Every structure is written in structure tokens, then in C-alpha cells.
Amino acid sequence: MTRAVRFDQYGDVDVLRIEDVERPRPAADQILVEVVAAGINPGEMAIRSGLLHDRWPATFPSGQGSDFAGRVVEVGASVTEFGIDDEVLGWSDWRSSHADYVLVPADHLTRKPLALDWIRAGGLFVAGVTAYASVRAVQPVAGEVVVVSGAAGGVGSLTVQLARNTGATVIGIASESNAAWLRSVGVIPVAYGDDLAERLRKVVPSGIDAFMDTYGGGYVDLAVELGVDPARINTVADYAAAQKAGAKMEGSSTASDAEILAFLAEEVAWGRVVMPVAAVYPLEAVREAYAELAPRHTRGKIVLSTELPSNAGRLPAA
Incomplete structure (x- = not known):
């Protein structure tokens, strides 16, 4: 047994x-x-x-x-x-x-x-392919600014790094206690909480090109408020808000593939993603x-x- x-x-x-x-x-x-x-x-x-x-x-x-x-x-x-x-x-x-x-x-x-x-x-597997799908959904490129909510969680911690590896500037929304870790992987930390929209505008006055929500709880609405094109907003947690806004909802089910998992395993194995x-x-x-x-x-x-x-x-x- x-x-x-x-x-x-x-x-x-x-x-x-x-x-x-x-x-x-x-x-x-x-x-x-x-x-x-x-x-x-x-x-x-x-x-x-x-x-x-x-x-x-x-x-x-x-x-x-x-x-x-x-x-x-x-x-x-x-x-x-x-x-x-x-x-x-x-x-x-x-x-x-x-x-x-x-x-x-x-x-x-x-x-x-x-x-x-x-x-x-x-x-x-789950965190990795969900992060991969999120980044693929919004297709960041070098020179763009992208935001990730839940940036230090299981999915978010991988999402920010995969986005960073495209050459984009990545802003990670997380608690103050995770700020040092986010900086260590090349991500600009912004603490969640009151006046978040205003604080994000101050960090990137030129605007945000894409938003990846790995947490839920109103971040899709925040992305819309910040003027992000719904076609470049993806959530893995707030499907009702995504449907209302016309945002994307691509997650693990769209990237459950052994070749994608093999790619992620190599990225982690050799330190390109922590x-x-x-x-x-x-x-x-x-x-x-x-x-x-x-x-x-x-x-x-x-x-x-x-x-x-x-x-x-x-x-x-x-």
C-alpha cells in the first residue's frame, strides 16, 4: 500500500x-x-x-x-x-x-x-506555465513598461522574471517585505495599498503598456483605470472583471505543454529565472x-x- x-x-x-x-x-x-x-x-x-x-x-x-x-x-x-x-x-x-x-x-x-x-x-508546473501564459498573453517587448500584481507569489515571482527577460521594465506590486527581493531580480517594487493608482502614475508618468494580474481583488479594474488597453491586460484570478473589461484570461490551461515546461525547467536550473x-x-x-x-x-x-x-x-x- x-x-x-x-x-x-x-x-x-x-x-x-x-x-x-x-x-x-x-x-x-x-x-x-x-x-x-x-x-x-x-x-x-x-x-x-x-x-x-x-x-x-x-x-x-x-x-x-x-x-x-x-x-x-x-x-x-x-x-x-x-x-x-x-x-x-x-x-x-x-x-x-x-x-x-x-x-x-x-x-x-x-x-x-x-x-x-x-x-x-x-x-x-502550475506556477511556471501560468506565468508563461500570462507573459505570452500581453507580449511585452524591450522598452515597454509592464506591471504585475501579486509579484512575489508563486506565479507572480516567475511572471516578473519572464517579463524582465523580454527586456521590458517590470513593476511588481507586492508587500513592503518583498521589495528587496524584487529589486534583486531586476524588478521595481511598489507596495500594494491605498492610493496605488496615484503611486503607479508617479513611478511611470509616461504610462503602462501591459498589466498581468496574478492575484485578483480589483487589479483588472485598476489596470483599466490606468489606461491600459484591455487587449494587454491578463488575469489568472478575476475572470468576472476580465469579461466585463474585455481583458484576457490566459493561464495554465493554455500553456500545459511539455515543451514549455522543459523550457521553464532549464531557465530555473541555470538561474535565468530564480x-x-x-x-x-x-x-x-x-x-x-x-x-x-x-x-x-x-x-x-x-x-x-x-x-x-x-x-x-x-x-x-x-
Whole structure:
């Protein structure tokens, strides 16, 4: 028997449990991966709480998790792309990566670069491809000014750097405590809070060319107020505001591609993009991990590790 996170009803973190399940067996076109690390994401909280029932209803008992990295332990009869012991990272479309083993088709995997550590590999997929889609949606170029809300979060911290790498000037909206980190990756920090529109105008009196909202809570409306063309506003969090304004809503579903993930893995592996990790928890501490994520004030990703002992507790940021 192996471990997997399960829940039987919508609710807070207390509905989560670790359950003993049979080790999965791959169909002909599937690959079984022994999970080393798996990221957690705000979208999973929303699904578990029932907020996204109309869009992505859960079937109970439900598993959880998309991101993961690990080692191939079994391949289906028709699989030729990967072999036993290959080190990989990828994603599950079936809410199943928070477990010791995960089954996926071959096109949901890419090889882990040797220079990429397990923790960042395991937490990369959702935040990485969402950031990639956000930047692609607004297409910044050298000489332009772009703004990113939630600029130090799991998605935002990668979005600002991918945008910076286009040559654009990037302004990151985040808390004062994240200002130094944003400067360290070449981003101009602006604190969220009162009079934000006025303060942004002072920073860039010539205007803003594009706006990427990774947080929600009124930032699409702010971008419109600042005169940004709705065709160059993208949100991954406030779909109602985007529909009203005519803004874009491109996120992980538009960039869930193994080649894109491979590109991102190389960017992080070789330091062209820095991926902050807020904390690492053992799988058994999944409730504590989501409790830390819930306020959405972490810098970077929180990741679960199946290789940590159950009593390891929280490992700090790295």
C-alpha cells in the first residue's frame, strides 16, 4: 500500500487526510512515477472548498495535486519516450500528485535537468506555465513598461522574471517585505495599498503598456483605470472583471505543454529565472502546508516532499 491525499467532501484543510491506497498500475500508454516532491497551489484550495464546483466539480473521494517531480518506476507497453529510473517533472490532470505514486501519459512529462533540485522541479508546473501564459498573453517587448500584481507569489515571482527577460521594465506590486527581493531580480517594487493608482502614475508618468494580474481583488479594474488597453491586460484570478473589461484570461490551461515546461525547467536550473521556495513540508503535513498558503502572503512556492519523515515539520524558505 502507498500514501495519497484524499478528501470526501468540500471544506477547509480539516477535510484532508492521508489514506493508504493500492499502488497504481499503468495502462499501455501511461507512466508510473514515484513522486519525490509536489507543489501546492491556490487553485487546489478553491477546488477543495467548492468555490469552483460549477467549473471543475470534484468527484468523491477526491485526490489532490497537479505539480510533481520524481523517478519513473514503471512504463506501459506502448511507451517509448521514457525508461525506468528517468528523473522527470510534470503534471497530473486528475488531481493525484499529492501521493507516493502518480500515473500520467508520456506527454505530461519532461526530463529533469541535472542542475534543477527536486523541490523546485516538483513545484514548477502550475506556477511556471501560468506565468508563461500570462507573459505570452500581453507580449511585452524591450522598452515597454509592464506591471504585475501579486509579484512575489508563486506565479507572480516567475511572471516578473519572464517579463524582465523580454527586456521590458517590470513593476511588481507586492508587500513592503518583498521589495528587496524584487529589486534583486531586476524588478521595481511598489507596495500594494491605498492610493496605488496615484503611486503607479508617479513611478511611470509616461504610462503602462501591459498589466498581468496574478492575484485578483480589483487589479483588472485598476489596470483599466490606468489606461491600459484591455487587449494587454491578463488575469489568472478575476475572470468576472476580465469579461466585463474585455481583458484576457490566459493561464495554465493554455500553456500545459511539455515543451514549455522543459523550457521553464532549464531557465530555473541555470538561474535565468530564480524560483523562490517559501517552505517544504512532509506529505503528512499537507494540512499545515495549505494553512500557510491560505493567506496568500508567501514568497514563492510551498512544496510537499514524500522523502521527508512524517515528523520533520516545516522546513524554512530557500
